[in-house]
Amino acid sequence: NTQISGQGLDINKMDVDVLEQIHQMGGLQLVMPRAFAETDCGALADTGRTVVEFNLTGESVELPIMGGKTYNAMTFNGQVPGPTLRVTQGDVVQMTLVIPADEVTGHGNDMHASQMSATYFDSVNPGETSQYCYIAESAGVFKYHCSGVHLAGMDQHVL
Secondary structure (H helix, E strand, O other), X not given: OEEEOOEEEOHHHOOHHHHHHHHHOOOOOOOOOHHHHOOOHHHHHOOOOOEEEEEEEEEEEEEEEHHHEEEEEEEEOOEOOOOOOOOOOOOEEEEEEXXXXXXXXXXXXXXXXXXXXXXXXXXXXXXXXXXXXXXXXXXXXXXXXOOOOOOOOHHHHHO
């Protein structure tokens, strides 16, 4: 049984004609999407796809909140939420994250649209820059947030 659209599919109960039609069309080939298969920026740039570059700076800033008070926030480009990043399905996303040398903590970047493991988004330390790429395979609206497998207080970054 396989889950398709929330319903079970039992291959043993399928119409023989449907299976024959699938066979005549060349069958089914299950492949891993290229977003999972390739993350090297150089290799992806050579695919002929549109490359959309995003440059984010991870920094801690003091932001005003209601009542004349302030909040110490970990931000992308000094804002919460971070900037809206827009691509077209099939584009190569080239993400560069810069952490200023005077920043007090490392930051990372977890792009849920990439559908990649958080290990790709390790912490970038103060004074460092990191870059990664992926193909925007899935259509939709996705969040991104600070991440980093080796960051202490990771929950504070996300919250």
